[in-house]
Amino acid sequence: MAIILKRKPLNLLEKLYLPQIVAGLSTTLKHMVAPKETMEYPEERPPIPKGYRGVPTLVKDPEGREKCVSCQLCEFVCPPKAIRIIPGEIQDEEHANVEKAPKEFDIDMLRCIYCGMCEEVCPEEAIWLQNQYSMSGYSREEMVNNKEKLYELGGTLPDQHFKWKKKKEAEAAGNAH
Amino acid sequence: MSDDQKDDGLISVFIDGEEVRTKPGTNIIEVAASVGKEIPHYCYHPKLSVSGNCRMCLVELGMPGKDRATGKPMLNDDGSPKIMFFPGPAIGCGTNAAPNMHIKTDSDMVKECREGVTEFLLANHPLDCPICDQAGECRLQEFSTSHGAGYSRFVEQKNVKPKRTRLGPRVMLDDERCILCSRCIRFCQEVADDDVLGFTDRGSYSTLTCFPGKQLENNYSLNTVDICPVGALTSTDFRFKMRVWFLKQVKSIDFETSVGCNTEVWSREGKIYRITPRRNDAVNDTWMPDSGRELYKLVESDDRLEICQVDQVKVSPSEALSKAVELLQASDGLAIVGSGRCSVEEQYALKKIAETTKAVGVYLVGRYGEDDGILVSKDRNPNVRGALMTGLIDSLPEESLSELGAKIDSGEVKAILSVKEDLIAAGLSKAQLQKVALISLDTQSYPSTEVAKVAIAGLTPFERSGALVNQQFRIQKFHKAVPGPSGAVDDLVALGTIQANLSGESFPSTVASIWKSLGESGPFEGLSFQSISDEGILLDGTGFDSLPFVEGKSLHFEPKQEAVAAE
Ligand code: SF4
Ligand code: SF4
Ligand code: SF4
Ligand code: SF4
Ligand code: FES
Numbered sequence: 115m116a117i118i119l120k121r122k123p124l125n126l127l128e129k130l131y132l133p134q135i136v137a138g139l140s141t142t143l144k145h146m147v148a149p150k151e152t153m154e155y156p157e158e159r160p161p162i163p164k165g166y167r168g169v170p171t172l173v174k175d176p177e178g179r180e181k182c183v184s185c186q187l188c189e190f191v192c193p194p195k196a197i198r199i200i201p202g203e204i205q206d207e208e209h210a211n212v213e214k215a216p217k218e219f220d221i222d223m224l225r226c227i228y229c230g231m232c233e234e235v236c237p238e239e240a241i242w243l244q245n246q247y248s249m250s251g252y253s254r255e256e257m258v259n260n261k262e263k264l265y266e267l268g269g270t271l272p273d274q275h276f277k278w279k280k281k282k283e284a285e286a287a288g289n290a291h
Numbered sequence: 292m293s294d295d296q297k298d299d300g301l302i303s304v305f306i307d308g309e310e311v312r313t314k315p316g317t318n319i320i321e322v323a324a325s326v327g328k329e330i331p332h333y334c335y336h337p338k339l340s341v342s343g344n345c346r347m348c349l350v351e352l353g354m355p356g357k358d359r360a361t362g363k364p365m366l367n368d369d370g371s372p373k374i375m376f377f378p379g380p381a382i383g384c385g386t387n388a389a390p391n392m393h394i395k396t397d398s399d400m401v402k403e404c405r406e407g408v409t410e411f412l413l414a415n416h417p418l419d420c421p422i423c424d425q426a427g428e429c430r431l432q433e434f435s436t437s438h439g440a441g442y443s444r445f446v447e448q449k450n451v452k453p454k455r456t457r458l459g460p461r462v463m464l465d466d467e468r469c470i471l472c473s474r475c476i477r478f479c480q481e482v483a484d485d486d487v488l489g490f491t492d493r494g495s496y497s498t499l500t501c502f503p504g505k506q507l508e509n510n511y512s513l514n515t516v517d518i519c520p521v522g523a524l525t526s527t528d529f530r531f532k533m534r535v536w537f538l539k540q541v542k543s544i545d546f547e548t549s550v551g552c553n554t555e556v557w558s559r560e561g562k563i564y565r566i567t568p569r570r571n572d573a574v575n576d577t578w579m580p581d582s583g584r585e586l587y588k589l590v591e592s593d594d595r596l597e598i599c600q601v602d603q604v605k606v607s608p609s610e611a612l613s614k615a616v617e618l619l620q621a622s623d624g625l626a627i628v629g630s631g632r633c634s635v636e637e638q639y640a641l642k643k644i645a646e647t648t649k650a651v652g653v654y655l656v657g658r659y660g661e662d663d664g665i666l667v668s669k670d671r672n673p674n675v676r677g678a679l680m681t682g683l684i685d686s687l688p689e690e691s692l693s694e695l696g697a698k699i700d701s702g703e704v705k706a707i708l709s710v711k712e713d714l715i716a717a718g719l720s721k722a723q724l725q726k727v728a729l730i731s732l733d734t735q736s737y738p739s740t741e742v743a744k745v746a747i748a749g750l751t752p753f754e755r756s757g758a759l760v761n762q763q764f765r766i767q768k769f770h771k772a773v774p775g776p777s778g779a780v781d782d783l784v785a786l787g788t789i790q791a792n793l794s795g796e797s798f799p800s801t802v803a804s805i806w807k808s809l810g811e812s813g814p815f816e817g818l819s820f821q822s823i824s825d826e827g828i829l830l831d832g833t834g835f836d837s838l839p840f841v842e843g844k845s846l847h848f849e850p851k852q853e854a855v856a857a858e
Contacts, residue, residue: 185421186534201531213455214422214531237421281417285451289496 171268181240188232335384425522551761598778631672634757764832
């Protein structure tokens with residue numbers, strides 16, 4: 115059943131409108147001097163909190179060796195199957211003891227859901243979701259990050275493990291007897 | 292104890308208190324496996340001698356106690372027989388089941404043993420899993436997870452041993468990963484009969500090597516890679532190509548010879564990465580020759596015929612087939628050259644085509660080589676017996692088609708339908724082939740394809756399904772592992788379409804449907820494609836005893852010829 119609400123008649127002040135205009139203007143004036151809530155994106159960019167999961171990237175160690183050994187665990191674990199790796203054998207003498215490195219490494223950023231599983235699973239700490247969060251392109255192909263792009267985005271990880279270097283040194287030193 | 296030996300010749304043993312009936316002489320690992328209990332092991336292999344060196348299979352054993360003075364069985368308070376367990380553990384692989392034996396596979400002592408063994412194995416083991424091809428199918432990885440401590444107490448420097456050593460043309464060795472189980476050594480001695488591997492040095496410095504001046508290069512070398520429980524031995528062909536956990540396995544048969552080794556084809560997204568043997572105790576045990584593992588390269592070979600052709604012009608499969616039918620209808624004097632590489636189903640279809648067209652001759656091209664007495668036989672065609680049983684041919688094929696050549700010269704043969712054969716290699720000349728209407732169905736383009744009026748692009752054994760009859764008259768199935776090229780047509784569909792058009796009656800063109808007629812009568816009576824088990828079914832080949840089959844003795848095959856000769 116319909117309910118009929120009676121409207122109160124306006125009093126004199128309300129009829130004048132002036133107090134409402136003043137109140138509205140004062141709010142506007144307050145915000146003109148108050149600190150800004152928005153930012154001038156993309157010229158200005160927000161600070162990225164620690165542990166943020168941005169675009170997955172590949173990193174090198176401080177000596178410039180690519181850390182990924184193409185074990186393909188990230189390819190296996192990636193829920194939307196965004197990663198595609200073609201493994202290859204390392205030819206250069208210096209890192210021959212590492213044996214394996216990716217020949218090709220593609221991450222399809224139209225598929226990636228930024229879950230971070232690849233970073234979690236990597237036994238070599240070679241893949242990291244870093245601060246980059248905005249990816250755009252004009253074609254599907256552009257949205258696939260290849261190996262070169264991934265290393266460009268990734269940069270160097272300042273870790274000091276040098277697992278493979280130590281193994282090589284142990285090999286050179288030989289056994290104790 | 293003798294009262295336990297009942298009529299069936301089986302004895303009772305008790306695994307974790309549960310009674311299991313088993314044949315005397317079965318070792319404990321196998322007895323446990325028969326009831327679905329896995330006793331972890333590395334060095335034991337069902338098809339090799341027992342060496343008992345890894346100690347991973349330690350179990351606790353006990354026998355019902357007997358009073359020494361009276362000889363009476365000792366009983367617990369509740370009247371059950373008292374089991375006297377030996378104070379120390381024993382290896383399961385080296386202990387045969389004895390009547391009334393009690394085995395504990397899961398006690399605290401057994402668990403501690405496994406943890407200890409695992410810790411010692413890992414003491415000098417490298418952390419190579421991310422770059423190790425065995426990862427995903429590595430026993431050490433699996434057992435370290437299930438029976439290991441989960442952490443390392445080893446703080447000392449690990450031993451270094453030779454890595455990336457080439458043992459032979461197809462096998463790489465990483466000594467750091469080797470757990471010294473000696474399976475590979477025993478395989479070379481016992482199965483391949485090529486004793487080239489051995490250990491040098493002692494203790495934790497023990498190292499697997501080839502004898503000086505020798506190489507692991509026999510045609511069975513890759514079996515060592517299969518049986519190596521760790522990633523010490525890896526295949527140079529498969530090395531770093533793909534992780535095993537991405538690969539799909541499909542059951543297949545080795546097409547190389549009439550032995551018909553059972554195989555598994557491993558592929559990912561339509562690309563084959565490797566072929567490994569599949570266990571069949573009646574044919575190939577767990578082995579296969581290296582040569583058969585390379586056959587998958589046929590799929591992507593340079594000379595692959597991917598698109599059908601009519602007069603050397605590329606056409607769609609249906610155009611090629613209708614042109615073929617047209618030619619076949621127009622010409623009398625048709626000869627059919629089938630192949631020992633065709634499946635039983637395709638040979639049956641060919642036989643029907645021969646009947647419909649009243650073919651003036653049906654030939655097969657024989658392929659004969661040297662046998663090695665193990666798993667490579669003299670007959671290099673995998674399915675000559677299938678052709679005999681389907682009635683396509685009634686004598687053994689010859690290597691040369693000279694008889695057909697003579698018929699072409701005399702003008703008796705005016706058209707040839709050839710399946711999976713290079714006629715020029717089989718002894719016909721280009722000039723002879725140019726005289727006839729040649730319709731060929733094949734996967735590769737041969738010199739003879741160039742003179743074919745119609746060349747139908749067919750499928751390799753990895754792209755189709757079917758059955759083959761091996762040297763023992765055992766019919767075995769192979770299955771499609773990867774899709775064929777889009778311009779190609781399934782052999783059976785091609786032959787079925789041709790037969791249907793020629794005869795004007797419908798003809799089945801799938802493996803399952805063709806078996807409806809194959810299984811109706813004749814040598815395959817009562818069989819269907821589904822009812823052929825993965826191990827194959829032994830058929831009655833006595834009707835062909837009079838034929839002089841060429842195969843000599845091999846792993847599970849005795850030729851019948853002596854019997855024939857003695858008569
Ligand atoms: S972040 Fe997740 S979705 Fe993206 S590549 Fe890594 S695993 Fe795949
Ligand atoms: S998990 Fe790490 S090491 Fe393995 S392929 Fe991915 S990035 Fe490379
Ligand atoms: S042999 Fe097994 S445990 Fe050892 S590195 Fe290879 S995969 Fe890992
Ligand atoms: S190479 Fe493999 S099979 Fe041979 S002894 Fe070592 S672990 Fe065993
Ligand atoms: S399997 Fe028994 S000792 Fe190795």
